[in-house]
Amino acid sequence: MRTLAVVGGGVIGLSIAWRAAESGWTVTLFDPAIGAGASWVAGGMLAPLSEGWPGEDAALEFGAASLARWPAFAARLTAVTGIELFTARETLTVALDSADAADLRTVADWVNAHELPGFPDATVAAAPDSAVTEGVSLSGGDVIPSSPAAATASAATSGTGPRPAPGAISAATTGQPGPSAEANPPTRDGAPAAIGTPGTERLRLLDRAGIRAAEPGLGRTVRAGLLAADEPAVDNRALVAALRSACARAGVEFRTERIVAEPVAGDVNLAGGRATATAENSARGVDFARGPDAAGAGVTPGALVLRELPHDRIVLAAGAASADLWPGLPVRPVKGEILRLRRRPSAPPQPRHVIRARVHGRPIYLVPRGDGIVLGATQYEAGFDTAVTVAGVRDLITDAEAIFPGIGEYEFAEATAGSRPGSPDNLPLIGYLDERVIAATGHGRNGILGVPVTADAVVELLAGSVLPAARAADPGRFTRSGTQSPRSVPSAPIHPGGTR
Ligand SMILES: Cc1cc2nc3c(=O)[nH]c(=O)nc-3n(C[C@H](O)[C@H](O)[C@H](O)COP(=O)(O)OP(=O)(O)OC[C@H]3O[C@@H](n4cnc5c(N)ncnc54)[C@H](O)[C@@H]3O)c2cc1C
CATH class of the missing domain: 3.50.50.60 (FAD/NAD(P)-binding domain)
Incomplete structure (x- = not known):
């Protein structure tokens, strides 16, 4: 042997x-x-699509190939050990201002147009002219400007399929199903059974109403969202x-x-x-x-x-x-600080989705856990340094309150820092x-x-x-x-x- x-x-x-x-x-x-x-230390997000950005094709394809393998990999590991891994089934990236909302559209258009082995095809029929040239109007007067890729990526007009979910921008224009919580039903333990539903967009834009329906606990300053129905999260420690x-x-x-x-x-x-x-x-x-x-x-x-x-x-x-x-x-260390917050009985429930946002130019995310929220993460080029700084903790909490105001009611359970192996x-x-x-x-x-x-x-x-x-x-x-x-x-x- x-x-x-x-x-x-x-x-x-x-x-x-x-x-x-x-x-x-x-x-x-x-x-x-x-x-x-x-x-x-990690947060446990599995989010290559939401993290996509035009030009980063290799990273998107590598990440998507791994994401497509996750349901079977996790099912096998759970069968062998009895340990459940998933803590969320979907990821919602939210925007607080128009520049961030425009970025969400750019990411959606690019990812939805991309061929990804292991994923069913996204809906890529041409959008109606008005949606392409004038941008899609959101309730409350917000507008997500269309990127050039929208012409080939964003919307279909088939008019078939189930009734769209409230607030799903693309669903409203395409007639495709809304957020796919029912399209890819969970297994008994809440884990995704497979990745993707043929004919639906991988990333779906949501307006304020759609965001509120999906996550009532988010702050009123949140104005647009991007739902990734195939991006779950796992408990990294499990x-x-x-x-x-x-x-x-x-x-x-x-x-x-x-x-x-x-x-x-x-x-x-x-x-x-x-x-x-x-x-x-x-x-x-x-x-x-x-x-x-x-x-x-x-x-x-x-x-x-x-x-x-x-x-x-x-x-x-x-x-x-x-x-x-x-x-x-x-390979070099890239420092990251992250917090673990425990829900107290008086605190609002943790989000159901992974929530990602950019606040004051800083990326932030909230990953649900059974007992609370993982809140991350800072990112520095600091060599091998795993000290948690006061400024890092302050920024994470301040930024998190802007998108999820109830977080102040949570118990501060842990602050850690780790070294990502950067390439x-x-x-x-x-x-x-x-x-x-x-x-x-x-x-x-x-x-x-x-x-x-x-x-x-x-x-x-x-x-x-x-x-x-x-x-x-x-x-x-x-x-x-x-x-x-x-x-x-x-x-x-x-x-x-x-x-x-
Ligand atoms: C704050 C933060 C948040 C993150 N969030 C996410 C996320 O949401 N999603 C995601 O996909 N990724 C996330 N990551 C990244 C992810 O954690 C890492 O990419 C991943 O854990 C790397 O795994 P690894 O096994 O390569 O390294 P590590 O987990 O660092 O393991 C390396 C191991 O090597 C051992 N070792 C080191 N030197 C030696 C030696 N000389 N001899 C023997 N053993 C040695 C160490 O003891 C250690 O156990 C996050 C990272 C950080 C820091």
Whole structure:
């Protein structure tokens, strides 16, 4: 049987370890603090469509490919572990001013016009001329200006189908069904059974009435909305627990040693079950005397050297720390602060949808949980810094009150910060780094979303083939030009809709 070492036990490493063990590999997972990285901190949104932005085709397609896999992936994980994962079924992005409302239209037009493998086709028939040239008028006098793409993307005029939901702009002009809560009925536990309903738009514009019908607790300043009926949210901590349990059931061995790129004093080396020393390290006075015995028993807790792990294949999934283990890998920490708020009996109910918005130019989101709300998130280039700042907490609460005024009644339960594993182009790195080591990292603000497609992609790589949906994530894209070193690739800008 072939052996696999997985370095890093966040959701990415755990999901790969689980799937690889199930497909016949003997898997050892190394992590001194399983599940304590960004995976523990995250909000749990699965929102590649709402986060889309014209030009970011590869990120949209990769995210959509993973989203399409989520229902089956979660159903399997729940069947194996009994742990439920979903906390919301739909995402509602709201606008407080006309510029943000115009952005919602831009995103809707672009995403609805995009071909997405794994998703049923969206409704893409031509809009009536008036809607295209003058913008769609919202109740209360608001107007969402039409973007050029609206001509091909926004509305159909079939006049067939069920009665549109109140306030669904596109539904009103298209005659297509309204928000698809009934179109894709939930399974018994509230999880989506599948993604998408043929013939409906993936993103649907809502006016004030539509927003109020969907989420009565939102503030009166909210003037337009974008409903993504196929974008649920999961409880990231339940996901960590479920993956860990599934790994254990599948026979994954957990080890607590830290993995390093180069040996340092006190490190042990498991190659061949014996401590070894390179000439370079002997010169540095590295003492390997504390290494394991020949049988591999009695290993001194410490660090092991990545390249000296004896396994047939190694998956590098150490999140934001991955570049420490593979110098030159273009993965960097992107700090994010996030709050957990518990609902008190006197507080208004938490939203049913994931709510996303931009307030004072800052992205914000509220993700429902059984006992309250996860409120996130700030985003800084701050190196490895997981301190929660006063300003970060203040901004999150102030901005959240603008869209969900009842939040002040909630109990402040927790503030945490984590390091997203950022990549230069907001796509992860999934692929071989050399003949033995596979990278599965750099998922940035979409690592929870990216779990199913990443696990599938790595299992395919282990079997000797490439998953088409993950081809764009090949790390070779940073070196193929031959003129650009990975570290010199500029960071991709985070567009206005980009949260997390
Ligand atoms: C505030 C915030 C909100 C977010 N919200 C969302 C969201 O709503 N939706 C979404 O899709 N994504 C979200 N993300 C992003 C998501 O959390 C990450 O992309 C994802 O968790 C990355 O998973 P990972 O397994 O690669 O890394 P991590 O979860 O960071 O795990 C890496 C693991 O590697 C281990 N490790 C590190 N160094 C070593 C070493 N030397 N040896 C051995 N092990 C090592 C660590 O202990 C850790 O357990 C959010 C992130 C943050 C910070």
